[in-house]
Amino acid sequence: MDALDVARWQFGVTTVYHFLFVPLTIGLSVLVAILQTMWHRTGNERYLKLTKFYGKLFLINFAMGVVTGIVQEFQFGMNWSDYSRFVGDVFGAPLAIEALVAFFLESTFIGLWIFGWDRLPKRAHLASIWAAAIGTNLSAYFILAANSFMQNPVGYRINPDSGRAELTDFPAVLTNKVALITFPHTLAGSFLVAGSLIVAVGLWHVIRNRDSADTGAYRFATRFGSWVVLVASAAVLFTGDIQGKIMTDVQxxxxxxxxxxxxxxxxxxxxxxxxxxxxxxxxxxxxxxxxxxxxxxxxxxxxxxxxxxxxxxxxxxxxxxxxxxPIIPVTYWSFRFMIAFGMAAGAIALLVLWSQRKGRTPSSRWLLRAGLAMPVLPLLANSFGWIFTEMGRQPWIVFGEMLTRNGVSRSVSLTEVLTSFTAFTLIYATLAVIEVKLLLRYAKAGVPDVSEQPPTDDTDDAERPLAFAY
Structure with a gap:
């Protein structure tokens, strides 16, 4: 074992761990915005309760995603400095835009959405969650554009004097055919995760709290989430088919x-x-x-x-x-696990919809157990998908231009990489426990009391106190 091996393990572990939060954040941001839009248009209290309920789970996950994502950027300078020198001119452009535009857009409007329930006009408050959702999805696109350059380098030239890749055509990087199909495929996988979480939580309350006054809201949530999962499953298959053809062409x-x-x-x-x-x-x-x-x-x-x-x-x-x-068993089985876990989530969604046909109330313990497993299945599918994507590119860190072994930092020792790897793993394990406990705690608590609703008009009351809705 050398520093290269440990650096690869560290980047792999931190990337997969970070991506456990990313698809849920992407998908829930849009689904929460849809629920709030339904409340805005109908005035039905059920949708307001679900907006605040799943919005709380979205915020917990968003915070964890931000914390774990910061580590990713530091690693480029810590363990992969030679790679950063080689590709920084190209790779840095989409990442800079992601930070300056997309991340600030989502973080700013999430703040307005959190604190604006009793302060902002109703339409402005609705617009804030949609702006946050748009920022979240834009963030995903710019990051995927950067990653797609590693899979299919375009819009660059190699400087013969410095040996570095230099950006010559930024629109070509943004319209890389790998990015154009990877983005909708990733979005579909994200909605698969978010829809599964909505189903799992709603189904748990429907079966365990059958006499609750909010059973109608939970029943709607299970149906809503199940349809999201089914549509997302179809989108994953469609975009995955196109992605496979592009992959055959470029890799x-x-x-x-x-x-x-x-x-x-x-x-x-x-x-x-x-x-x-x-x-x-x-x-x-x-x-x-x-x-x-x-x-x-x-x-x-x-x-x-x-x-x-x-x-x-x-x-x-x-x-x-x-x-x-590449390592054949890893690519072969990660590809199949990706497909199998994603299809399993879709199959459970069908069972959940069938169990509620003609107004029936599901009661099977086996269905509850399957429903509770739903969020884990697409998370595993997403993780194995990224393992396949990155491991299948090996031994290249930039396909056709730079080998992975040439991108590692030459001045970092095995001891230093092991130390950071161990520290990150322990910190992430602690964060995982916190994340799971918070999600379980607030998911079990159920929908909130919304008897004191936000104002339904657009009047501005300067004396109204700033309130945190959660």
Missing amino acids: PMKMAAAEGLYTTESPASFSVLTIGSLDGSREVFALKIPYLLSYLGTGDPNGTVHGINDLQAQYATQYGAGSYT
């Missing part, structure tokens, strides 16, 4: 590794289960669906999909001697 090795495809095939079969040799160089046994991989990769059932061994030989000729194959 054919990643697609081959995802399928354990060692030799070029035309047509290519989709692997349901593949067992390879210990050295990862050949297939030993495979259970396949004919023609499916060709369609997923090229859009043509008879299309050609290049195999691992052929691509390795091509890259060795193009980039020099060395291994250009």
